[in-house]
Amino acid sequence: MVDVVVVGAGMFGAAAAKYLSRAGADTVVIGPAEPARPDVAALGEFAAHHDESRIARCLGWDLFWGTVDTRSTARYRGIEAESGIGFFTECGSLTLVSAALRDRTDAMLRAAEDDAVPVERIPADALRREFPDLAPPPMRGGVEGLLERKSAGHLHPRRLVRAQLELAVASGARLRRGTVTAVREDERTGRWQVHVHGEQGTFRVEAAKVLVASGSLINHSGALPAGHALDLQVFTEPNLLFEVAEDRLDRLRHLPTVVTVDPEDTGNDNLSAYLIPPVRYPDGRWYLRIGPAMQPVVRELRTARETRDWYARQRVTREQADFLTRMTRLLLPGLDPVSVRESCCVVDKTPTRYPYIGPLDARGNLTVAVGGNGHGARGSDEIGRLAASLVLGEPWDFPIPRETFAPRAEVPARDSRAAYLRPPFGLC
Numbered sequence: 001m002v003d004v005v006v007v008g009a010g011m012f013g014a015a016a017a018k019y020l021s022r023a024g025a026d027t028v029v030i031g032p033a034e035p036a037r038p039d040v041a042a043l044g045e046f047a048a049h050h051d052e053s054r055i056a057r058c059l060g061w062d063l064f065w066g067t068v069d070t071r072s073t074a075r076y077r078g079i080e081a082e083s084g085i086g087f088f089t090e091c092g093s094l095t096l097v098s099a100a101l102r103d104r105t106d107a108m109l110r111a112a113e114d115d116a117v118p119v120e121r122i123p124a125d126a127l128r129r130e131f132p133d134l135a136p137p138p139m140r141g142g143v144e145g146l147l148e149r150k151s152a153g154h155l156h157p158r159r160l161v162r163a164q165l166e167l168a169v170a171s172g173a174r175l176r177r178g179t180v181t182a183v184r185e186d187e188r189t190g191r192w193q194v195h196v197h198g199e200q201g202t203f204r205v206e207a208a209k210v211l212v213a214s215g216s217l218i219n220h221s222g223a224l225p226a227g228h229a230l231d232l233q234v235f236t237e238p239n240l241l242f243e244v245a246e247d248r249l250d251r252l253r254h255l256p257t258v259v260t261v262d263p264e265d266t267g268n269d270n271l272s273a274y275l276i277p278p279v280r281y282p283d284g285r286w287y288l289r290i291g292p293a294m295q296p297v298v299r300e301l302r303t304a305r306e307t308r309d310w311y312a313r314q315r316v317t318r319e320q321a322d323f324l325t326r327m328t329r330l331l332l333p334g335l336d337p338v339s340v341r342e343s344c345c346v347v348d349k350t351p352t353r354y355p356y357i358g359p360l361d362a363r364g365n366l367t368v369a370v371g372g373n374g375h376g377a378r379g380s381d382e383i384g385r386l387a388a389s390l391v392l393g394e395p396w397d398f399p400i401p402r403e404t405f406a407p408r409a410e411v412p413a414r415d416s417r418a419a420y421l422r423p424p425f426g427l428c
């Protein structure tokens, strides 16, 4: 019997396992290795961290994201040094915000100043001079830039997860490769039986407590005990990867990551998107990556089958490709890519827009940490720390009350385009 089983060795689970084992809890973290081929993978093998880049930034849309992102970013270099695994590219982050959001921007900048996060507010003409390859998108009323030169850029999610798992194991945690197929409470002993389908067959781990951090597919993959399902919507996350020619690489590699924030409710004409400068992919080529915000081209995935098909095929829809191509042409008119690739992942959205970090049972022995809302990577270290401290029964040391993060049960028939999905979407 162990103290804690962490279900899901992804961004939240790996960080939580590190903090649990550092606190002295006998911890087993269970999750499958990355599948070699998406077309033959099982649902539990898909993950949002099987990729090469995620935007990292401290400027937050609100107190929660600003705090988890700032706290986590401040620890990146320490995690790199302790694990010996580099994952953070400090190329800066540029947020291009519609001038119509000036009041909101003022509030964000005041909060950033209070938190000592340095952000430069730059008018569009000065942006064009500093970043000649980049064109501010034509939003109504104009655009201004919020530039973080330090403590921002992009992180490598595969490497960050590997670093966290190595640190967890170095503190005594055990990593077991496999997919959890069932979590059951033994009514007689009150202990949890965690059933796993592993590489060498099935096995079972008994634990006093379970932390489920199995990502977007939490309702579908057997990671929650029967009778539990969370109010969480899963959406396609279509990306296009533009291969950058060698002779253009130097110019584009040093661009900051870019997020555009358009408040106009114009459906697929909305100009919100994100862009990550060229990163070297496992095929040895350099790709610049673009993704949408939550325009209608982003489709909800309602069933396990739809979700698996989306992942396995790795094909974006025609509308998604058109939208992303148009945004790329607007933002980088001179890109002229060598080739274009498609990439398909998923994001989960909670109605609170925050992760669920809290217990599902009255005794506090079954806890979840899930709901990255499309931007959980950069703050994952702090989210994992908060989850671990709840599991351990430690005092809650965060500026927002813990009840805010209480998991909500699934709602049978939710409007798939709920109000929280309308522009300006928040910074993604």
Ligand SMILES: Cc1cc2nc3c(=O)[nH]c(=O)nc-3n(C[C@H](O)[C@H](O)[C@H](O)COP(=O)(O)OP(=O)(O)OC[C@H]3O[C@@H](n4cnc5c(N)ncnc54)[C@H](O)[C@@H]3O)c2cc1C
Pocket (backbone or CB within 6 Å): 007, 008, 009, 010, 011, 012, 013, 030, 031, 032, 043, 044, 045, 046, 047, 048, 049, 053, 054, 055, 056, 157, 178, 179, 180, 181, 213, 214, 215, 216, 217, 221, 222, 223, 237, 239, 291, 345, 346, 347, 369, 370, 371, 372, 373, 374, 375, 376, 377, 378, 379, 380, 428
């Ligand atoms: C294309 C894309 C772009 C993104 N861009 C950004 C960005 O720029 N910045 C940012 O901060 N965030 C970004 N995100 C979001 C970020 O990647 C996620 O919020 C983050 O990965 C969530 O962490 P998680 O631990 O909840 O889920 P994951 O990282 O998906 O980890 C969950 C883990 O659980 C495992 N698992 C699932 N079921 C089981 C089971 N039954 N048993 C055992 N293990 C199981 C999975 O295999 C996986 O390893 C992006 C996401 C996507 C898809």
